[in-house]
Amino acid sequence: MDLVYSTEQQAFRGEVRQWLEEHVPTTALESFDTAAGFEQHRQWEKTLAQGNWGMVTWPKAYGGLGCNLIEWLIFEEEYYRVNAPLRVNQNGIFLLGPTLMEYGTEAQKQRFITKMASGEEIWAQGWSEPGAGSDMAAIQSKAIRDGDEYVINGQKIWSTRAVFADWIFCIFRTDPDASRHAGLSFIFVPLNAPGVTVRPIRQLNGLPGFAEIFFDNVRVPVFNRLGEEGEGWKIAMSTAGFERGLMLRSPARFQEAAKRLVALYRKKRNDILDLSVEDAVVRCYMDAQAYALSTYQTASRLMSGGNIGAESSCNKIFWSELDMQIHATAMNLLGSKAELEPGCDDAAAELGAWLDGFLFSLSGPIYAGTNEIQRNIIAERMLGMPKK
Amino acid sequence: MDFNFTEEQLAFRDGVADILRDEVTPATIRRRWDSDTGLDAGLSHRLIDFGLPAMLVPEDMGGLGLSEVDFILLAQACGSVALPEPLVDEALVATPLLVEIANTTMTGGERARALLPEVANGTTRVAIGHWINPYINFADSADLLLLAHGDEVHLIAASDAQLVSQRSLDPSRRLSKITWQPSQASRLADGPVAATLWRCALNRGALGIAAQLLGLAEAMLQQTVQYSIDRQQFGRSIGANQAVKHLLADCAVKIEFAKPAVYRAAYTVSVAPARADFAVSHAKVAAGQAALLCAKNCMQVHGAMGYTWECDLQIWMKRSWALDKNWGDAGFHKNRIHEWLLRPGALLGADQTFGNAHLAVVAE
Numbered sequence: 154m155d156l157v158y159s160t161e162q163q164a165f166r167g168e169v170r171q172w173l174e175e176h177v178p179t180t181a182l183e184s185f186d187t188a189a190g191f192e193q194h195r196q197w198e199k200t201l202a203q204g205n206w207g208m209v210t211w212p213k214a215y216g217g218l219g220c221n222l223i224e225w226l227i228f229e230e231e232y233y234r235v236n237a238p239l240r241v242n243q244n245g246i247f248l249l250g251p252t253l254m255e256y257g258t259e260a261q262k263q264r265f266i267t268k269m270a271s272g273e274e275i276w277a278q279g280w281s282e283p284g285a286g287s288d289m290a291a292i293q294s295k296a297i298r299d300g301d302e303y304v305i306n307g308q309k310i311w312s313t314r315a316v317f318a319d320w321i322f323c324i325f326r327t328d329p330d331a332s333r334h335a336g337l338s339f340i341f342v343p344l345n346a347p348g349v350t351v352r353p354i355r356q357l358n359g360l361p362g363f364a365e366i367f368f369d370n371v372r373v374p375v376f377n378r379l380g381e382e383g384e385g386w387k388i389a390m391s392t393a394g395f396e397r398g399l400m401l402r403s404p405a406r407f408q409e410a411a412k413r414l415v416a417l418y419r420k421k422r423n424d425i426l427d428l429s430v431e432d433a434v435v436r437c438y439m440d441a442q443a444y445a446l447s448t449y450q451t452a453s454r455l456m457s458g459g460n461i462g463a464e465s466s467c468n469k470i471f472w473s474e475l476d477m478q479i480h481a482t483a484m485n486l487l488g489s490k491a492e493l494e495p496g497c498d499d500a501a502a503e504l505g506a507w508l509d510g511f512l513f514s515l516s517g518p519i520y521a522g523t524n525e526i527q528r529n530i531i532a533e534r535m536l537g538m539p540k541k
Numbered sequence: 542m543d544f545n546f547t548e549e550q551l552a553f554r555d556g557v558a559d560i561l562r563d564e565v566t567p568a569t570i571r572r573r574w575d576s577d578t579g580l581d582a583g584l585s586h587r588l589i590d591f592g593l594p595a596m597l598v599p600e601d602m603g604g605l606g607l608s609e610v611d612f613i614l615l616a617q618a619c620g621s622v623a624l625p626e627p628l629v630d631e632a633l634v635a636t637p638l639l640v641e642i643a644n645t646t647m648t649g650g651e652r653a654r655a656l657l658p659e660v661a662n663g664t665t666r667v668a669i670g671h672w673i674n675p676y677i678n679f680a681d682s683a684d685l686l687l688l689a690h691g692d693e694v695h696l697i698a699a700s701d702a703q704l705v706s707q708r709s710l711d712p713s714r715r716l717s718k719i720t721w722q723p724s725q726a727s728r729l730a731d732g733p734v735a736a737t738l739w740r741c742a743l744n745r746g747a748l749g750i751a752a753q754l755l756g757l758a759e760a761m762l763q764q765t766v767q768y769s770i771d772r773q774q775f776g777r778s779i780g781a782n783q784a785v786k787h788l789l790a791d792c793a794v795k796i797e798f799a800k801p802a803v804y805r806a807a808y809t810v811s812v813a814p815a816r817a818d819f820a821v822s823h824a825k826v827a828a829g830q831a832a833l834l835c836a837k838n839c840m841q842v843h844g845a846m847g848y849t850w851e852c853d854l855q856i857w858m859k860r861s862w863a864l865d866k867n868w869g870d871a872g873f874h875k876n877r878i879h880e881w882l883l884r885p886g887a888l889l890g891a892d893q894t895f896g897n898a899h900l901a902v903v904a905e
Contacts, residue, residue, distance in 0.1 A: 154610050155543045156808050156895050162542060166892070223542050230891035405891035412890040415882055435879050438889070439823050445894040446544075446801035453544035467797040470790075525783070531793050532786030536766045539781045 156449075158227075165224055169231040172204050177237045184509075185241045186360035191275075191317040194241035198272030207270040208246045211254070215262060216270030222452035226403065233405035241314065245269045245276030247400040249322050252392040256339075256380040264376075265341070277315035277344070279323035279366060280389065282308060287526050289324070290333040290386065294368060296325035296340055303327070303340060303378070305348075305371040313520070315364035316353045318344060324385045337385030341377040342368070358512050399452070399461060401521065402472045404445035410479045410510065411441040414486075417503075421486045433482040440475045444468075463534035466527040473517030473524060480511035542895075544801070546614065554614035558621070560587060565622040567853040573625050574712040578682055580626055588628060589663030597637045603658035604640075609633065609748065609814075613807035616749050620756025623856045625713035627668065627679045629749040635669040635687055636660055637814075638742050642694065642729050649694070649729025656685075656696075668699070671742055673869050676707055676716035690723040692736040697727045711863040713856070741814035744821045746868035748810050751803045751821070751828040754864055755796065758828070758835040761857045762792045765839040772844075779842070788838040795834050799827035819881045822874035829871055832861040 158166070178197065183190030201207050202216060210225045211217025220228065240246065246269060253266055268274040285291040294307020305325060315321060321342050328336030344351060348371035353361030380388045418434045425431070447468070451461060484491040487507060495505020518524040532538040546554075564584050573579050588594070596612050598604020616629045639660060643653035659665040668683035680686060681704055688695045688702075704717040730738055766789060769780030779785050806824035809817040836858040840847040847854050865871070881887065888896055 154546060154804070154808050156805065158542050158895065230894070233891050404894075408891040408894070415889060419883065431879065432875065435875055435882060438882055439826065439878060440798070442823065442894065443798040443802050443827060445891070446805050447798055449542070449894070450544040450801045450804070453542075457543075457545055464797055467794045470794050471798055525787070528787040528790035529783065531790040532780075535793055536762070536789060537770075538766055538786055538789065539770060539778045541777065541781050 162223065162227060165220075166227050166231060169206075169228050170234075172206065173231055173235045173237060176200055176204070177235050182238050184360060185239065185314065186316075186356070186358075186362040188317060191241060191314070194238055195272055195275060197238045198240070198242055198275070202271045205270075207272060208250055211250065211266065211270060215266040222399075222456055223449070226405070226448065226452060229403040229405040230408075233403075233409040236409070242269065242272065242275045243401065244278045244313065244318075244322075245274070245320075248278065248392050249276055251400065252339075252388060253379065255391060256384075256388050261376070261379065274320055275314070275318045277312045277318040277321045277364075279309035279312050279315070279321040279342070281311045283310055286311075287523055289389070290337075292324055292326055292337060294323070294325050295329055296327050296338060296373075297329070298327065298375070298382075299372075301375050302372045303375065305340070305342065305368040305373065307368050309366045309368075311354075311363050311520075312366055313363045315344065315351055315366060316361045320344060321366065322379075324389050327382050327385075331383070334386040336383055337389075338382050339379040339385045339388045340373065341379070342371060342373050346371050346373065348372075357515070358509070399448065399455075399465070399468075402468075402476075404441060404448050404472075407441040407472060407475055407479065408445055410476070411438040413503075414438070414479055414483055417483060417486050417507075421488075424488070425486070427485060430482060430485050433478065433485070437475065437479045437482055440471070440478070444472055444475060447471075463530055466522075466530040466535070469521060469527050470518075470524050470531075473514075476510075476514040476517050480507060480514040483507045484511055544804070546610075546804075550611055550614060553611070554618055557591060557593070557615050558618040560591070561618055561622045561624060565624050567856055570623060570625060570713060570856055579679070579713065579715045580682055585626060585663070588626070593628060594632050594636065594663050595661035596632055598640055598657055598661045602640065602643060602654065603661040609745070609807045609811040610804075613748070613752050613804060616752035617756040617759075617803070620753030620758075620860075621760045623713065623757060623760070623860050629753060630669060630678065630746065631667060633749040634742055634745045635667040637745060638669065638687060638694070638738060639667065641738055641741065645730065645734060647730050647734065649696070652696070653729060667696075669742065669746075670719060671739065671746060671868070673743060673746075673873070674867060676718055679715050680704055680717040680719060681706065681715060686719070686721070687729075688719070688721060688723075689739060690728075692731065692733075692739065693723065693728055694730040694735050694738055695721075695723050695727040696729050697721055709863055711859040713860060714863055737815050740818075741810075743868060744810055744814050744817045747821050747825045747874065748803070748806050748817075750864050750868045751799075751806065751824040754825075754828040754832040754861060755799055755803050757857050757861045757864070758792065758796050758799070758832040761832075761835040761839045761854065761861070762789060762796065764854065764857075765789060765835075765842050768846075769842055785842055788842060792831070792835045792838050795827075795831035799824070799831040802827045818877050822869075822877040822881075825869065825874045826871055826878070829865040833865060836861045 182193040185191045185194040205218050207216055209218040209220040209228050212219050282292055296303040296305045321344055323340055324337050325340055326336055327338040348369040350367040352365045354363050354365055356362040414434055414437055493500040493504055533540055592605050595604035596607045600606040612633055619629055639653045639657055642649050643657055660667055666683045667685045668677050668680045669687040670677045672689050683699045686697050686699050702719050702721040707716040707718055709716050769785055770778050772779045803824040806820040809820035843854055846852050
């Protein structure tokens with residue numbers, strides 16, 4: 154155990170810090186759930202790509218920097234330290250990217266990874282269906298092989314950022330006779346393909362943050378299938394591991410939010426009547442710290458040949474509950490002004506950010522597999538409790 | 542930057558854990574409860590043979606010259622079996638305090654240096670009293686007592702103190718209230734040096750408790766998972782019910798995020814014990830929360846059986862409830878964190894995970 158950064162790691166941090174300070178937009182971008190904001194965020198992805206910072210862990214050949222996981226964590230820490238824009242392509246770079254690296258052919262990596270890294274193609278995720286949410290194996294939408302193509306019919310729902318995205322990675326039933334986990338395949342669809350209809354769904358904040366997608370005889374080449382036919386479930390589970398586990402929510406995001414919470418508390422501490430708020434503030438900071446320590450531990454294990462298993466479900470529960478705790482505590486500190494919408498006459502600039510963050514935090518225990526499903530996974534796969 | 546334990550550290554832990562699992566069972570613990578000393582003399586000798594009391598003693602003082610990071614997994618293993626013997630307080634707190642005194646030029650240094658070989662080989666047992674703990678565990682079995690008089694560190698023969706035994710909720714603990722007279726002769730250290738020594742001792746003590754609480758939590762969870770499989774109701778294991786699964790999954794999450802905090806605290810203490818307040822308090826609070834949640838949820842899953850004297854779960858629950866309040870309760874440690882977070886110039890944020898709290902210390 155050696156919990157000190159090497160000289161190279163410190164130099165890397167310095168390099169990241171300098172680049173970010175020179176390039177991060179000085180005024181906040183609009184929400185990426187608006188058309189204008191989405192394009193601003195795409196532009197930012199392209200700026201990142203110019204320095205090969207799009208996804209630093211990818212090999213240089215695909216537009217990355219070939220960094221290891223500790224360097225990735227350092228990058229994330231610096232990224233959130235300067236409050237850089239949220240990643241509009243997070244479904245692509247954090248979820249599909251690692252999966253493509255593991256299961257993609259060389260030609261697929263060349264085609265999809267490079268354009269993901271360059272910010273040219275923004276990805277959405279199409280797994281849930283009206284009848285297949287937590288029970289993902291109940292997927293009904295079909296992709297039937299016809300020569301060198303698949304013909305896709307069906308419906309996906311709750312696809313985040315699909316309203317403005319370019320591509321979607323989906324799981325379809327390629328063998329209609331197989332049931333449940335068998336006969337599913339992992340397939341990419343361009344969202345401008347003939348037969349695709351994207352219907353926006355307004356989220357709690359009123360913006361079209363996710364969408365419902367209808368597929369009516371949509372044709373895509375067999376090249377768009379990741380892995381073998383029928384391997385969809387296996388590949389999806391590995392993507393889900395990244396999603397819940399390491400990459401989707403790096404600790405830096407919560408550490409910086411908790412830092413802002415401590416600053417807010419310092420400002421308001423003399424007005425606080427609810428004494429439990431102090432304990433909540435300390436707990437938020439320490440839990441963010443615990444999440445960071447745990448992530449460094451996981452990264453060290455992965456770098457020495459270990460793997461990430463069902464404990465990724467522990468991560469998902471922990472960060473989603475932490476995010477709610479941070480923002481609920483901030484709302485308590487803001488008191489009777491907490492309800493003010495950003496941009497109102499009396500709303501200080503930071504107020505809107507807390508309110509946005511509060512609403513967003515409420516989705517954490519639901520997306521990427523509800524926390525109830527995660528608890529089942531922990532109980533059955535980590536602890537060995539009986540399924541039936 | 543590497544958060545892994547070495548192969549050697551893991552292998553040493555496995556070796557000690559094997560012995561503990563074989564010899565420290567609910568039956569042998571209950572035998573201790575009914576015995577005069579509360580100790581298993583045979584086990585104590587085996588632990589000495591393994592070199593455990595000498596782990597943190599430098600090689601030139603007759604020890605193994607290992608660090609807190611080497612010891613932390615053993616402390617966790619002691620918690621897993623709910624070991625009643627005060628090995629962790631002896632090896633991780635009392636003995637290192639003597640080592641630190643031996644490294645000073647104070648008059649007590651010579652006395653400590655002379656004493657360390659017999660402490661390292663287990664022939665002399667030392668118990669420690671710190672202002673934060675009102676009672677001393679197993680003072681009645683110790684040969685010597687390390688005691689505080691103001692900031693001064695004193696060492697007296699246990700026979701020179703008046704001990705009044707106090708019964709603990711945890712029958713594995715043998716607490717004594719101590720009355721004693723400090724003297725010129727008993728003083729080992731004084732002044733600001735001594736104050737720092739006590740601060741280090743507190744951090745080592747709380748670290749040892751945190752690791753034991755982690756082991757206690759894991760053990761409670763493990764035996765309760767097994768109970769939930771074995772216990773049948775409505776024609777199936779009670780563990781098949783989601784309501785039961787979720788109680789235990791919550792325990793697993795608490796444990797999972799207390800672990801790295803405890804290991805980081807061990808590292809920080811090994812680098813700079815006097816500057817490890819933040820890391821240690823984090824570890825102590827997190828491990829305490831994990832153990833208390835496990836005690837609560839595991840008893841619930843055991844149902845009425847969990848509320849009996851017969852059920853072995855009580856061994857781990859009672860130890861958790863007792864140890865959680867030892868070497869600083871949650872309020873004490875939360876307050877230290879609070880002060881640390883709110884002090885002027887505190888460097889907080891994502892780039893400070895390993896910064897402020899100990900990187901600066903390493904550079905000193």
